Amino acid sequence: MEATKTDIVVVGAGPGGYAAAFYAADLGKKVILVEQDRKLGGVCLNRGCIPSKALLYATHTLSLAKESEHRGITFQTPNVDLAKLRAWKDGVLAKLSGGVAQLAKMRGVEVWNGRGYFEDSTTLRVETEEGQKFINFEQAILATGSKAALPKAWDLGNPRIMTSRGALEVEEIPENLLVIGGGYIGMELGTVYAALGSKITLVEALDGILMGADADLARPIVAYAKKNFKEVRLKTKVGKMSTQGKQIKVEMEVEGQKKEELYDRVLVAVGRVPNCENIGLENTKVTRDDKGFIKINEKQQTEDPSIYAIGDVAGGIMLAHKASREARVAVEVILGESSAFEDVVIPAVVFTDPEIAWCGLTEAEAKQKGINIEVAKFPWAASGRALTFDRPDGLTKLIIDPETERVLGVGIVGAGAGELIAEGVLAVESGLTAKDLALSVHPHPTLSETLMEAAEVFYGHPTHTFVKKKAPHPA
Amino acid sequence: MDVKLPRLGEGADSGTVVNVFVKEGDQIAKDQPILELENEKAVATIPSTAAGTVAKIHVKAGDKISVGQKLITLSGGGAAPAAAQPAAATPKAAAKTAAPEPEPEPEPQEEVSAEAAESVEKSNAAVAASPVIRKLARDLGIDLAKVRGSARGGRVTMEDVRAYIQRLQKLAAQPKASAGAQTKPAAESIDFSKWGSVTKKPLSPLRQVIARRMTENWNAIPHVTQFDDADITGILALRKKYVAAYEKKGARLTVTTFILKAVADTLKKHPTLNSSLDEVTQEIVLKEYVHLGIAVDTEAGLIVPVLRDADKKDLAQMSRELEELATKARDRKVTGEDLKGGSFTISNQGGIGGAHFTPIVNKPEVAILGLGKGAAKAVVREDKIESRMILPVALSYDHRVIDGGVAARFIVDLVKAIENFDEKLVKI
Numbered sequence: 001m002e003a004t005k006t007d008i009v010v011v012g013a014g015p016g017g018y019a020a021a022f023y024a025a026d027l028g029k030k031v032i033l034v035e036q037d038r039k040l041g042g043v044c045l046n047r048g049c050i051p052s053k054a055l056l057y058a059t060h061t062l063s064l065a066k067e068s069e070h071r072g073i074t075f076q077t078p079n080v081d082l083a084k085l086r087a088w089k090d091g092v093l094a095k096l097s098g099g100v101a102q103l104a105k106m107r108g109v110e111v112w113n114g115r116g117y118f119e120d121s122t123t124l125r126v127e128t129e130e131g132q133k134f135i136n137f138e139q140a141i142l143a144t145g146s147k148a149a150l151p152k153a154w155d156l157g158n159p160r161i162m163t164s165r166g167a168l169e170v171e172e173i174p175e176n177l178l179v180i181g182g183g184y185i186g187m188e189l190g191t192v193y194a195a196l197g198s199k200i201t202l203v204e205a206l207d208g209i210l211m212g213a214d215a216d217l218a219r220p221i222v223a224y225a226k227k228n229f230k231e232v233r234l235k236t237k238v239g240k241m242s243t244q245g246k247q248i249k250v251e252m253e254v255e256g257q258k259k260e261e262l263y264d265r266v267l268v269a270v271g272r273v274p275n276c277e278n279i280g281l282e283n284t285k286v287t288r289d290d291k292g293f294i295k296i297n298e299k300q301q302t303e304d305p306s307i308y309a310i311g312d313v314a315g316g317i318m319l320a321h322k323a324s325r326e327a328r329v330a331v332e333v334i335l336g337e338s339s340a341f342e343d344v345v346i347p348a349v350v351f352t353d354p355e356i357a358w359c360g361l362t363e364a365e366a367k368q369k370g371i372n373i374e375v376a377k378f379p380w381a382a383s384g385r386a387l388t389f390d391r392p393d394g395l396t397k398l399i400i401d402p403e404t405e406r407v408l409g410v411g412i413v414g415a416g417a418g419e420l421i422a423e424g425v426l427a428v429e430s431g432l433t434a435k436d437l438a439l440s441v442h443p444h445p446t447l448s449e450t451l452m453e454a455a456e457v458f459y460g461h462p463t464h465t466f467v468k469k470k471a472p473h474p475a
Numbered sequence: 476m477d478v479k480l481p482r483l484g485e486g487a488d489s490g491t492v493v494n495v496f497v498k499e500g501d502q503i504a505k506d507q508p509i510l511e512l513e514n515e516k517a518v519a520t521i522p523s524t525a526a527g528t529v530a531k532i533h534v535k536a537g538d539k540i541s542v543g544q545k546l547i548t549l550s551g552g553g554a555a556p557a558a559a560q561p562a563a564a565t566p567k568a569a570a571k572t573a574a575p576e577p578e579p580e581p582e583p584q585e586e587v588s589a590e591a592a593e594s595v596e597k598s599n600a601a602v603a604a605s606p607v608i609r610k611l612a613r614d615l616g617i618d619l620a621k622v623r624g625s626a627r628g629g630r631v632t633m634e635d636v637r638a639y640i641q642r643l644q645k646l647a648a649q650p651k652a653s654a655g656a657q658t659k660p661a662a663e664s665i666d667f668s669k670w671g672s673v674t675k676k677p678l679s680p681l682r683q684v685i686a687r688r689m690t691e692n693w694n695a696i697p698h699v700t701q702f703d704d705a706d707i708t709g710i711l712a713l714r715k716k717y718v719a720a721y722e723k724k725g726a727r728l729t730v731t732t733f734i735l736k737a738v739a740d741t742l743k744k745h746p747t748l749n750s751s752l753d754e755v756t757q758e759i760v761l762k763e764y765v766h767l768g769i770a771v772d773t774e775a776g777l778i779v780p781v782l783r784d785a786d787k788k789d790l791a792q793m794s795r796e797l798e799e800l801a802t803k804a805r806d807r808k809v810t811g812e813d814l815k816g817g818s819f820t821i822s823n824q825g826g827i828g829g830a831h832f833t834p835i836v837n838k839p840e841v842a843i844l845g846l847g848k849g850a851a852k853a854v855v856r857e858d859k860i861e862s863r864m865i866l867p868v869a870l871s872y873d874h875r876v877i878d879g880g881v882a883a884r885f886i887v888d889l890v891k892a893i894e895n896f897d898e899k900l901v902k903i
Contacts, residue, residue, distance in 0.1 A: 338613050343601030372476065404628035406603050431603025433628035 003134035006032045008334065009124050010141045011116040011279070014042020016311030016323030017143030018100050023331045024141075025107040032135055033109050034116040034126055039093070040100040043145050043312075044320040046093055051168045052188050054089045056351050059195035063228075063353065071390065080196060086170055116144075118280035121306050125280070139306050139334050142286070142294065143323065144279060146272040146312035148185075154241050154268060160248050161241060161266045164189060174198050174264035176230075178250055180238050181269035182209030184350040187221065189267055190229060191353050200229040201263070203236040203252060212348065213356055214363045216377075217413040220393045221352045241266065274313045289315065298340040300330040308334065322346045345429045349418035354394055357421035360409035360428035361399050374402045376434065376458035378450045380414050382465040385445040391415045396450035398424075398434060400458055405433040407455075416447055423451055434458045477545045478509065478524050489541035490514030491680050492534050497547065501529045509547060510534065511807070513680050513775075519810050525549055604631035611636065645755050681776045692838045697874040700833040703886050705866045705893040707733075707849050713901050720903055726794035728901075730849065730866075731823055735793055736900060737892040738844060739765045739785035742819055745885040749818045751839040752876050759876060768817030768837060769797065771804040772827075778804045779837060781817040790901055825849060830867040841873040842882070844889075866893070 010021040013035035021033040039046050065075045104111050112135075114128035124135040148163030159166060160174075167189045175198065179190045182204030194200045202209070202225060209225065209232065210218045225232050239251035247262045274293045281288070285304035287295045293315030300308045308330040311323030325344055332339035347359035366373045380386035380394030394414020401408050410424025427437060437455035442448045449464075456462035494511040497503055508520040527549030534546055601609065602619040608631060612619045622639045624631035667673045678686070710733045721728040742749040742765050751760045765786040768779040780800040785793065803809050820837045823846040834845035847867035854863040868890070872882050 338616075340613070343609065401628075404603065406628040406630070430605040431601075431628070431630045433630070435627055 003123060003136040004032070005136045006030050006110075007138050008032075008141060008331075009034060009116075009135050009137040009139075010143060011124065012042060012143035012145055012275075012311075012313075013037075013040040013100065013111070014143060014145045014311060014323065015044045015320035016145070016327045017042065017141070018104065019324040020141045020143060020310060020327035020331055021109045022103060022107055023328055024334070025109045027331065027335055029331075029335075031109045032112055032137075033104060034112045034114065034124065034135075036113070036115040038113060039097040040104070040111065041093070041097045042143075043147070045096050045100070047165045047168060049320055050093060050096060051089055052164070052185075052192070053351055054092050055085075055168065055170065055192045056188060056353075058085055058088070059192050060353065062195045067390065080173070082170055082172065089168075089170075116279060118283050118307075121284045121304050137306070139308065141300075141327070141330050141334075142276075142279075142302070142307060142309040142313060143311045143327070144275040144313045146274050146318055148268070149271045149273045150268055151270070154238075154266075156241065156243060158243050158248065160243075160246075160264070161268065163268050167193075167267050170196075172265075176201070176263045176265075178203065178248075178261075178263040178266045179269060180266065181271070182206070182211075182232075182234075183269060183271075184210065184352075186267065186269035187225070187350060187352045189269065190225070193267075194228045201231045201233065201261075202229055203233045203238060203254075205235070205237055207234050209234075210350060210352075210356065212362075213350070213358060213413075214397075214411055216363075216395060216397070217356050217358065217411045220354055220395070220413050221350075221356060223393070224353055272312065272318055274315070276313055291315070298342050299333045300326055300341060301333065317346055317348070319346065319348065345425050347421050347425050349421060351418060354391060354414045355417040356411075356413040357417040357424075358409065358411040359421055359425045360407070362409055362411060363397075363399055366399060366408075371408075372402060373408060374400045374458065376400060376454045378454035378457055378462065378465060380447075380450060382453075383445075383447060383450050384464070385447050385449070386414065388445065389415065394447075394450070396420070396454045398437070398451075398454045398458065400434050405435060405458070407432055407434055407437065410451070412450075414447065414450075420447055420451065423448065476525055476527070476549050478547050478549060480512075480521065480540055480542050480544045480546055481524070489539060490519075492536050492538045492540060494536060495532060495534065496520075497529050497532070499529050499532055503527065503529060503549070512540070514684075514811075520808065521546065523547070523549070602631060603628055608633060608636060615640075649755055679775060681778075685776050688838075689835055692835050695838060696836050698833070698836060698871050699874050699879065699882065700869055700871040701879075701882050701886050702831045703868050703870075703890055704852075705868050705890045706854070706863050707866045707893060708864045709894060710896050711849075711864055713896060713898060717901050717903070721791060721794060724791055724903065726791045727798055728790065728794050729797075730825070731821075731846075732790055732794045732797060733896055733901075734823075734846060734866075734893060735767060735769075735782070735785055735797070735821065736790060737889060737896065738819070738821060739767065741885060741889045741892050743786055744888060745881065747877055747881055748842045748872070748885050750841055750876060751818075752841065752873065762818045764818065766816050766818045768820035768840070769800060770820060770822035771801050773805050773807070775807065778809060778814070779817065779820060780804050780809050780813045781815065783816075789903075791903055819843070821846065825866070831869045833869060834871045836871050836873050841876045842885075843871050845869040845871070 007029040008024050009032045010017045011034050013033050018033065018040060021031045025031045037046065044050065062078055065078060101111065112126050112128060112133070114126040117125045119125050122136055124137060124140060126133050126135060148165060150163050154161055164185050173193070173196045177193050177198040177200050179186045179200055179202045182202055186202060187210060190200045190202055208218065210221060233254050235255045237253045239253065242249045244262060247264055248266050250261055250263055250266065252259050276288065276292065276294060284307055286302040286307055289295050294302055294309040294313055296302055296309050296314045300310055302309050310326035310330050312318040314326065316322065326341055329339045329341045345359050347357060349355065349357040361371065363375055375397055377395060377397040381392040386392050386394055391414065397411045398407055399409035400406065407427045409428060410421060412420050434455040437452055438459065440452065442452040453462045453464055457465065457467055460467050490512040492510055493513045497509050503509065503523050503526060505524065505526045506522045509523045510521050512519055512521055529547050530550035531548040534540055603624060604619055609619065617636065617639065619631055622631050622635050625635050626632050707730060710730060714728055714730060718728045746761045749762050749765060753760055764784055767782045767785045769782055770777060770779050780803065782793065782796055782800060803813065817837065817840060819840055820843040822834045822843060824832065825846050825848045828848045830847040832845050832847065834843045836843050849864050849866040851862050852865040853860050854865065868886070870882060870886050
């Protein structure tokens, strides 16, 4: 069969892949986008960011209804129609996925539905419904993403042992749900099921939850979990699991003590593994690191001169917006521009209740690396806006270089932190100083003021909080 | 906290550690000298920027270090004394608005040496600049770390990048002074021990700088040296008359002081000798100040500290300052600041001996005066032979800027000023 010739083939249509395909097409390249899933958008859109956020929003109403009682507004016990909730969520996904397909069409990006397999460094075989087809490409951008890890020992073929993918289908509201892993996925989905009424037991092997975030930012999340989950167990190792009727028997070791318990469902959220098996990488010069991720340089180039890799499959922080930026770098490098993924500020957001978000340098990282910093914090208990919607459990903090007063990092915990962090990203990425933030007028009453006031805390004169006088700053 | 090597002055961003004065466990005060650094300008003591206990010393004698490098780590100091004084909080000074130093004159030594660069501890943040500017820099191949940021916190703006590029263009247009030197055959190492025993000593950083500077000056400047003799019998008499009175005022009146005064006054009348050639703009820069460089012979080598505003100072003040500078130079206490901004240099070998010699102009100055040893000579005055004290003087000048006539008029005026030194200037 005659191979179809193209400038660029993009394998995988997640937020990295479709961004790369669109950008390359916008810059005049002939692009084929290969996706094995019928729906475009990848994990993020279909099995990750978007469905989880939809469920978090929908179920948050349940928590809000409960909370509003002390504000004098009561509701009848809400009724949850899971089928309808699922349908609404799936509607959101369909709309977005359809939108991606539409955008591809408008740009003349050909979308091939099927599994891609590298025959060699310039040929991709695609197994489509109409049979095998071949693409002869100048450059390939590999964006096959990652999937939730499910250790072999727990993979009993029982749908009651779920990864995030299964959990997002909300087939039922289990009475007792075990969440393994205190990272952001475990915390977000734990929050969804807790709001729906499940009794959550969250276990984490390490000594804390959300270990990437600074401890003071994670604190309100820990408090939330303690209040809304049945139990949070740290330093806990999960052993064997087995099916026992309609339940799962789980063996675990909690701080050295052995336990055996029954759960209606188990959510495994212990990390993600790259999708690079069975795609013919062995027929190319692409190499992988010891964790299986594809090795790339700062130009997104693999060891194979005609193949680039972006997003989760290339390792690093596994976030959609990191993949999208890498997509731009890869395309620019292919077009001969001097682009590189260097000094890029990648914000992180965890959509727990409250949300937590940070960008740039964290306090913990600065300590660990011995970087001299000053931290300026503004507690939301002092924010009028936070009080008006009854969520004073937030904190905005700036990590500042005391010599240049430059903002090196921003961390926020509180309702809507994910939206607020964008200003922090702009400040860190642009090398702004705390003074720049302090001098920019922020609208009142909004949460954005907490960034301005945190900057004022650094200079010792915030309006809405009082800074205990410190010794004069060395000149 | 860490004490890092501060910026010492233009062109002096690295050096060799001569001595470390502190050891681990020492309690030190702010501004206490922690080490002695020899660089191309001088040997300077580096003071501590904070008080505390020395927890760790990161450098040792012989290390080559550069600006920003960690010298010592202090413990306790930062927090303890601060906590001890319950000082009323001064809110942080109203923002350190960027007060960039004036652009240094384009020196063709932009790049920091590789070894200096790699040892500097880097903050993991990119250079402070907006993403657009960082992209532009990448496209143009400009290292933003070398661009002076003028916005708050040293942030690099588009104007800074523009100014930097313009500066690079000027530098590129400038004829390379060393271009000729580069074509010379590579130096060859000769085994002198074939002909007898030898001792080898490494060239000190100061010696290397002197060697480089002298070669540069010699290569770049078409030198002419004008000889003359000045009768200092009068000055010696004045000195004898007033030396005791000056002594009482703590000033050592020497012949050199008289000469300095005469030179300063004569330079005011001949501003071309007190100028510099701006090779970039092709302008002659006439200086309205007279800062005299005084060549001092030290054990380590030649050092030229600067006596400022010599035209505005009286003999007593000048005597005191001259002595101070010489002492500082010999004790290796001269700072980078002391060596900057000279407009004319005087090299006095009278204390050692010898007569006329041909000094090398100290770029970017355009002239230098060399003084030999004053000696009694038989001189014909009004048809009679007299014994007079005669001082050999030699003026080397940059013929690109100064023509022979100008130089001759200067030296004639100078000799007159020396021979007819006005007693009013000496009286105290």
